[in-house]
Amino acid sequence: MSDTTQTDPVQTVSDQPEPAAKTVDGLYLVDGSGFIFRAFHAIPPLTRSDGTPVNAVMGFTNMLMKLLADHHAEAVAVIFDSKRLNFRNEFYADYKAHRPEPPEELKPQFGIIREAVEAFCVPSIELEGYEADDLIATYARLAREQGRQVTIVSSDKDLMQLVTDGVAMLDPMKNKVIGFEEVFEKFGVTPDKVVDVQALAGDPVDNVPGVPGIGIKTAAQLIGEYGDLETLLERAGEIKQPKRRQALIDNAELARVSKRLVQLDDQAPVPTPLDDLKVREPDHEKLLNFLRQQGFRSIITRVENEIRADGRLVDGAAAPSGSTPTSASATALPTSAPEVRASARFDGKGTYELVQTVEALDRWIAAAHAAGTVAVDTETDSLHACSCKMVGISLAVEQGAACYIPVGHVGPDGVPAEGSLDLAPSDAPPQLPVEEVVARLKPLLEDPAILKVGHNLKFDIQVFGGHGIRLAPIDDTMLISYVLETGLHGHGMDELSKLHCDYTPITYDQVTGTGKSRVTFDRVALDKATEYAAEDADVTLRLYQALKPRLVPERLTTLYETIERPLVPIIADMEAEGILVDCDVLKELSKDLASRLAELEIEIHRVAGHTFNVGSPKQLGDVLFGEMGLQGGKKGKTGAYSTDSATLEPLAEQGHDIVQKVLDWRQFSKLKSTYTDSLQQQIDAKTGRVHTSFSLAITTTGRLSSNDPNLQNIPIRTEEGRKIRRAFIAKPGHTLLSVDYSQIELRLVAEMAGIEALKHAFREGIDIHAMTASQVFGVPLDQMTGDIRRKAKAINFGIIYGISGFGLGRQLGISAGEANSFIKTYLERFSELAAFMDKTKEFCRKNGYVTTLFGRRCHIQGIAERNPARRQFAERQAINAPIQGTAADIIKRAMVRIPSALEAAGLTGRMLLQVHDELIFEVPEAEAAETSEVVRRVMEGAASLGVPLVAEAGTGHSWADAH
């Protein structure tokens, strides 16, 4: 069961959560004409590759698709207005006379939208002389007479008069049901009185006259009082307000005409019998053909995924050229199919939209709703997600259709934008206030039905988190690329764009400049910022379309959806939390180290006979091996003496005091510069804590990495270094909890290679190094010495690294030959191991990658090299990667489960750090014991294997104490 505990709202289209407004099955009558206009105005301009505008087509198609997917309709029809005049014009010539001609860009789309309906195998209905509303009224009546449920898909107020028991309306864009309550909210009366209110209030849009001076509010009040229009007109003389009374008396006839105009005709002669409106099985080929003609790539992807999920399509048979595993890396963007492009071309600079008004913003939000998927990217003034300022947001809804919303740009002199508290005269460019943009975007960005796609969304999640937005659900193109092609290349956006889209995006440096003249992004001019930022969102969407479809056929969906993707918000929280660091402890250590370094330096210079830079390997080598004549060889192309600790340590042991001093100097210098000094700089001024950044897509094995600062390599191995851990502390009333896996990699070797003797030892809780020592060296456990055990331990580590005689020999200070004989014995004692290593190497040669227990693929380059050195290097990687990678999978699985496990247990502690096989928490003192148990339980249960996983916990005020 362990594999399926994590669920996420968006896996495939068909997996999406139940819509908020689910209506009962029955007849769905779609107000086609209403939607054409709504879609046209909601979606930014898009054109097909042949120049035909298709934005309304896309909006309409999306709406229809969503409707069919979200509701189990037994019958559906799309109803259109007929072009000609209708019966209302016979008695009121001016009816809808003010309607302007549809915009030029819309006209060609009417026909295409009818094709769209056809492609979905949904009946489309129109009738000369009647408006769509009349046909809808008629069908609704007919269905009601058969006792069937009716849903009118529209948000047009003119249709609200039809709402009654069994007839509801549905606004598919907002996914909102319009029933009695909503109608009452709008008109102030029950649906059956809506026409009376409309007759009085009139409607300037449709040129329905109504009674002058009476609006909806007054009309509702009057109808409420008098019951209906006729009664009101008859008793108009009783009205107290003179003006209102006179208006009603004078315009009684106008009101009656108005009522006839707004009253829908439910007796229209329907062109298609109600019984013919059954939902038919969709013709996928026909639908896909239509979508391809329009170049709706994201919709095509969704449809294909849906079809695939239904199992009606053999993998790859109808997939676009970019989504089959074989051709994916070669051509991500098919060239044959036409593509939707905004008025912009992909490489046409300066054509993305700069959003500076609420109207434009709302248009993009509506477009995102229509598309169902939106690529999001944030721009900030620094790379530190926790402390940076949000400068702008970009959205992309379709290839080429992207915008940039500036919210934090300042003028060239750094004057804040208008709306900031600063009242100084502003030369900041015009832009919407950040609060307003955030407020309008929040429902979209948190909408469980809208997928947010980003590249390295961990960053954007933190930026939005700072503004009270919890971005979800998400897909991350960086992580999709990472699970698909770990080890083949990096996963930065620019690199992936070149690789998959054959396109080089504008670089950050091009926009901000480099070196001395670099400016922060908030000072970049808006046009330049738009080109860069909107393009990033656009590229992200393209990468998504190229990469996401590969997950299923390449069997990487589970890894991505249950491990990598859920980890994103969890790591984001850990980074935002940070860890408390006591600056005074570090200062004290710095001071200490400084004086010891000074002493050592004087001493070293004295022995050398002159001053030199001890920190320069070149100068040091010259002094030690040149001037002083110590034994040591030149190395490498640089021709310089090697002076690393492996070289110097033997010399120090021979009694060369100066060498020992150099080694000490090196160690202290490292501690001071890398840890005590720089760590002080890295404490966040606001939080007093250190916020590292974990990279999720760097390593070739699946591990995380930590940077800025790296908190995964804080010293521990030496006493001096360990002191640095005293500076990492818990806040008042809290304690640090450290829980680490014991011997996880060796346990995994036993498991994956199926080494029975090792598995048995782990199950019995035997000292594993002593046990291997007794096996390999034939020493009984009760005669074990520390030195023999140390050798065995080195061999065990060697196994994990893809052992070689030379490497082991060097580690143990013995000859390669001697080391080789140890290895030989080891492989004889644990005979399953050799087979495992051979099998792994062979698999890697055949496939180019190796896999972990949880299906992660680590691509290994050079496995088939002719050069034996390079090939053997690849082979060692091939041995190591499944082991290291499985351990990484396991701790990630634990990390995904821990926050919810703590919450379920009512515990408030926070996970702060991960150090490969260790997790660090900050917990209230009173919760320490219980938290420790919950965490251990989750960690030990993160995989169920033939060997037990063991997690050990420690607590203390500082990290040094917790270990």
Add this chain to the structure above:
DNA sequence: GCAATCACG
């Protein structure tokens, strides 16, 4: 910007 060195698992 690269090489050398060394901190961690």
Add this chain to the structure above:
DNA sequence: GACGTACGTGATTGCC
């Protein structure tokens, strides 16, 4: 038997 060697990272420093 070649060929150069343990696996995976990140930060700092000196030097070109």
